Structures are given as C-alpha cells and as structure tokens.
Amino acid sequence: METKPTTLRTFVAIELPETRAYLAEVQRVLQQAPVAADLRFVSPGSIHLTLQFLGDIPEAQVPATTEALQSALKGSREFLLTLGNLGWFPARGPLRVLWWGLEGDLEALKRLQKAVEDTLVPLGFRPERGFSPHLTLARARQGRRVNSRDFESAPLPSAESHAKNIPVGAITLMRSDLLPQGAVYTPLWKGRVEHVCPVCGYPGLEVEAYDLVFDLASFEICPCCRFQYGATEEAGRSTSITRWRERWIADGMRWWFGNPPDGWNPRGQLRNIGVELPPE
Ligand SMILES: [Zn+2]
Numbered sequence: 399m400e401t402k403p404t405t406l407r408t409f410v411a412i413e414l415p416e417t418r419a420y421l422a423e424v425q426r427v428l429q430q431a432p433v434a435a436d437l438r439f440v441s442p443g444s445i446h447l448t449l450q451f452l453g454d455i456p457e458a459q460v461p462a463t464t465e466a467l468q469s470a471l472k473g474s475r476e477f478l479l480t481l482g483n484l485g486w487f488p489a490r491g492p493l494r495v496l497w498w499g500l501e502g503d504l505e506a507l508k509r510l511q512k513a514v515e516d517t518l519v520p521l522g523f524r525p526e527r528g529f530s531p532h533l534t535l536a537r538a539r540q541g542r543r544v545n546s547r548d549f550e551s552a553p554l555p556s557a558e559s560h561a562k563n564i565p566v567g568a569i570t571l572m573r574s575d576l577l578p579q580g581a582v583y584t585p586l587w588k589g590r591v592e593h594v595c596p597v598c599g600y601p602g603l604e605v606e607a608y609d610l611v612f613d614l615a616s617f618e619i620c621p622c623c624r625f626q627y628g629a630t631e632e633a634g635r636s637t638s639i640t641r642w643r644e645r646w647i648a649d650g651m652r653w654w655f656g657n658p659p660d661g662w663n664p665r666g667q668l669r670n671i672g673v674e675l676p677p678e
Contacts, residue, residue: 404456404457405454405455405456405457406454406455406457406460406573406586407453407454407573407574408452408453408454408455408460408463408571408572408573408574409448409449409450409451409452409572409574410448410449410450410452410467410514410518410569410570410571410572411446411447411448411449411569411570411572412447412449412566412568412569412570413446413447413570413585414445414446414447414479414533414564414566416564417445417481417498417533417564418442418443419442420481420555420557421442421445421533421535422442423555424484424498424535424555425439425442425535425536427552427553427554427555428496428535428536428549428552430552431548431549431552432548433542433544433545433548436539436542436543436544437496437536437537437538437539437542437544438536438538438539438580439535439536440534440535440537440580441580444581444582444583445533446533446570446572446583447500447533449514449515449526449529449569450511450514450515450523450526451526452518452523459521460571460586460587462521463518463571464586464587466518466520466521467514467517467518467569467571467587468589469517470510470513470514470516470517470518470569471513471569471589471590471592472592473513473601473670474509474510474513474591475506475591475594476565476567476591476593476606476610477502477506477507477510477565477566477610478563478566478610479500479502479503479504479507479563479564479566480501480502480557480562480563480564481498481499481500481501481557481564482498482499482501483498483499484496484497484498484499484549484552484554485497485498485499485532486546486549492538492544492545493538493544493545493546494537494538495534495536495537495538496534496535496536497535498532498533498535499531499533500531500532500533502563502564506566507531507566508529508531510566510569510591511526511529511531512529515529563610563611565610565611567590567591568588568589568591569589570585570588571586571587572584572586593605593606593607594607594670594671595607595620595625596608596671597620597623597625597643597646598620598622598623598643598664598667598668599669599670599671600620600621600622600623600667601667601670602621602659603618603620604616604618605618608627614628615627615629615631616628617629619655620654621654621655621656622653622654622658622667623642623643623646623654624654624655625642625646630642643668643673647668647675651665651668
C-alpha cells in the first residue's frame with residue numbers, strides 16, 4: 399500500500415522563466431571551465447529566486463501558509479528586475495554556490511520579501527537571515543574545492559539582449575523533492591500581486607493600468623472611479639490622473655459600475671496610494 403508523505407519540503411519563490419534561456423547559455427560557458435566537474439549545475443528550468451525557505455511543513459499546514467502568502471501580496475505592486483552579474487558564496491574561501499545576481503527595482507523586491515517573511519512569522523516560520531537576491535546556477539559537489547578565480551575570466555555571453563526588464567508580479571509556494579538526480583520543484587500554489595488603480599487606489603484591476611515593460615496603457619476601465627487608462631488621459635499622465643482623482647473625490651467618491659466589493663473603503667484605498675484626505 400502506498401503511504402502518503404505527511405510533510406513537504408517547501409520554499410517561497412519567484413519564478414523567472416524569462417531568464418532561463420540566457421542562464422542556460424551562461425551555464426554552457428561555465429561548464430567549459432576546468433573545474434566544472436566539481437560543480438553540480440541546477441537545471442535551467444529549475445532556476446528561481448528564493449524569497450524564503452520554509453523547510454518541512456505538515457501537508458495540513460499548506461492551506462494556512464498559502465492564505466498567509468495571499469495576504470502578503472496585498473498592497474504589493476508589479477515591478478521590474480534585470481539580470482546582473484556572476485557571483486558566488488562565500489565571498490572568500492572555497493566556493494559553495496555560483497549564482498547570477500539581479501538588479502532593477504530591488505527595493506520593491508525587498509519589500510515583497512519582507513511582506514512574505516512578516517506574514518509567515520505568526521505561523522512559526524523563522525525569518526531569513528539577510529535576504530540576498532540571487533539565482534543559483536551551480537553548487538560545489540561535496541568535498542570538492544572550487545575556486546572562484548576559475549570563473550573570473552569565463553567568456554560569458556552578454557546579457558544585453560536578454561531579459562532586460564523582467565516583470566515580477568507573482569510568488570509561488572514550491573515543493574522540493576530531493577531525488578538522486580537532483581532536486582525537483584513542483585509549484586503547489588501561485589499568487590499574484592494586486593493591480594492598483596493609480597487614480598483611486600482600487601486594488602482589483604484585471605491587469606496593470608500601465609504595462610511596465612512597454613509603458614503602454616491597458617485601456618481597462620476602473621470599475622470604481624471609471625478612469626480609462628490611455629483613453630481618459632488628456633495632457634500628460636500625471637496631470638490627468640490627479641485631475642480625475644480630484645473630480646472623483648468631489649463627486650463623493652462613489653463606486654461607478656455594479657456593486658462595490660464587500661467592505662469597500664474608498665478612503666483607505668486612497669491612503670494606500672499615498673492620498674490622505676482631511677478628516678470628515
Ligand atoms: Zn480607479
């Protein structure tokens with residue numbers, strides 16, 4: 399009879415599929431290094447950004463964990479990352495991990511990581527010690543001495559044309575199974591950040607009001623303030639967003655299409671985008 403595992407080895411990650419083709423190319427170059435045999439390379443499809451390692455959790459705790467993660471996404475916005483450079487841990491001494499760094503909106507990334515960490519503390523998970531965003535490419539094999547100098551002059555492909563602006567808008571609760579051929583990762587749950595209306599702060603838009611990568615308007619109409627990104631705008635985005643917001647507030651901050659969601663709070667919604675109204 400088959401016995402079901404009662405605990406799952408899990409971690410919270412950001413999947414960055416856009417980086418895989420480039421990082422696979424990087425790995426091919428690194429695999430030419432004389433010491434490559436002393437490294438165990440991560441399969442390109444498994445490369446990810448770890449936000450927090452959770453370790454073994456009872457299967458029954460998964461729903462509470464995903465619920466916490468969903469709340470961590472509340473108030474988070476989509477942001478852009480770019481690929482950085484090759485790096486390794488530790489900084490001195492024999493190499494343990496070879497990784498690729500990330501650049502771009504690291505402040506937003508750190509905020510998201512902190513939000514994840516903070517919502518998991520009440521469930522008994524210990525915070526990460528010093529979050530350092532990186533994508534692990536390879537690990538030194540047990541007992542092998544690898545020197546970072548062996549990679550310093552590797553002719554790495556230019557990252558110029560690859561994954562310049564990677565939009566980050568989701569986190570994944572990942573299950574990790576350690577098999578003889580290496581770790582296998584399976585997504586257990588995936589949650590998206592909120593898409594917030596820049597006019598009224600309503601966090602339930604279908605898509606981002608403005609595509610961060612192409613800087614294009616979505617043309618979605620906000621059901622709350624009825625602003626249409628890209629169409630309602632007149633002279634310059636910020637001017638018209640501000641003007642429309644003033645108009646919406648002057649009209650009594652009403653909900654325009656259908657019924658407002660349960661517990662709808664227009665003042666709180668505005669506060670979340672930094673608009674503080676004078677007390678009533
Ligand atoms: Zn709106």
